[in-house]
Amino acid sequence: LGPTITVGEILVEIMATTIGKGFLDAQPLVGPFPSGAPAIFIDQVAKLGGQAGIIAAVGNDDFGRLNVERLRRDGADVSAIAVSSDYPTGSAFVRYADDGTRDFVYNIARSAAGEIDLNDSARALIARAGHLHVMGSALSIPAVWPIIDYALGEIKKRGGTLSLDPNMRKELAAGEETGRQFKALVAASDLLLPSGDELFVACPAASADEAINTLLASGIAEIVVKRGQHGSALHTNAGRVSRPAFLVEEIDPTGAGDCFGATYLTCRRLGHSAEQSLDYANAAGARNVTRRGPMEGTSTFPELDQFIAATPRK
Ligand code: ADP
Numbered sequence: 457l458g459p460t461i462t463v464g465e466i467l468v469e470i471m472a473t474t475i476g477k478g479f480l481d482a483q484p485l486v487g488p489f490p491s492g493a494p495a496i497f498i499d500q501v502a503k504l505g506g507q508a509g510i511i512a513a514v515g516n517d518d519f520g521r522l523n524v525e526r527l528r529r530d531g532a533d534v535s536a537i538a539v540s541s542d543y544p545t546g547s548a549f550v551r552y553a554d555d556g557t558r559d560f561v562y563n564i565a566r567s568a569a570g571e572i573d574l575n576d577s578a579r580a581l582i583a584r585a586g587h588l589h590v591m592g593s594a595l596s597i598p599a600v601w602p603i604i605d606y607a608l609g610e611i612k613k614r615g616g617t618l619s620l621d622p623n624m625r626k627e628l629a630a631g632e633e634t635g636r637q638f639k640a641l642v643a644a645s646d647l648l649l650p651s652g653d654e655l656f657v658a659c660p661a662a663s664a665d666e667a668i669n670t671l672l673a674s675g676i677a678e679i680v681v682k683r684g685q686h687g688s689a690l691h692t693n694a695g696r697v698s699r700p701a702f703l704v705e706e707i708d709p710t711g712a713g714d715c716f717g718a719t720y721l722t723c724r725r726l727g728h729s730a731e732q733s734l735d736y737a738n739a740a741g742a743r744n745v746t747r748r749g750p751m752e753g754t755s756t757f758p759e760l761d762q763f764i765a766a767t768p769r770k
Pocket of ligand 1: 623651685688710713738740742
């Protein structure tokens with residue numbers, strides 16, 4: 457099959473442990489935890505035993521080492537993570553509001569992530585890859601654009617595939633060129649993994665059905681909509697398959713979508729049915745929200761089997 461690869465931000469996350477109106481109220485903070493949507497995604501693929509690699513850059517500091525060591529330990533290929541001597545590893549601060557929404561303060565624009573480069577190690581990883589997964593958040597880093605362009609060309613030339621998670625964050629830069637890059641990726645995607653309103657970021661439309669039909673008609677084979685506590689649904693030209701969420705106590709929602717996407721993709725690449733893949737992915741998302749720290753709740757298949765056997769569905 458060839459490894460699943462991604463490209464983008466690796467950072468540490470420091471989070472509020474209480475719900476507050478602002479960071480001044482939301483005390484105390486805990487962390488640092490390894491993070492960055494592309495890093496969480498690739499850690500989850502690796503934990504499921506899938507070959508997984510990431511093109512990224514960290515600083516020559518403990519925040520970078522924390523991430524690289526975790527990814528290596530969990531089985532990811534870290535050969536294409538560059539170590540910048542000029543910039544530190546980025547960070548994100550997250551707090552939770554009463555209504556369940558999150559606020560992020562990002563410190564990645566001038567971090568090592570901006571130094572991501574199509575170097576020899578990145579080219580070597582791309583040469584082996586069978587699938588490219590792109591996180592919308594990574595598109596806020598201009599250095600990522602030419603790498604995605606090159607990787608997509610190489611991988612598709614060999615019959616490989618592309619998945620896209622439009623996890624755009626309002627706190628991250630979204631200039632005109634980011635929008636153009638995003639649109640081109642939507643058009644080239646084999647699998648799209650939006651959650652909630654992200655469907656309309658991928659395809660402005662009057663209703664979810666209209667957006668889904670337009671996207672399917674444009675040639676995207678699978679659209680999987682993440683629905684939080686309502687589970688998830690797969691849409692294809694053959695119809696809709698939906699599976700309920702698992703009943704858990706949510707401690708920290710960050711990272712659920714990344715674990716979900718990594719698990720759905722890996723299951724499909726392993727040849728599991730749509731139902732089985734959605735169940736595993738719902739389990740991976742649910743298991744992740746029961747643990748504090750975005751990458752602390754990534755799962756192995758035995759952990760998912762155990763979780764599914766022990767947890768009621770909604
Ligand atoms: P994102 O993190 O991208 O916003 P979601 O919040 O929809 O995506 O989470 C992804 C998946 O994780 C959901 O489709 C669901 O299967 C699972 N999940 C997320 N939050 C919960 C929750 N509170 N209870 C059970 N499952 C959840």
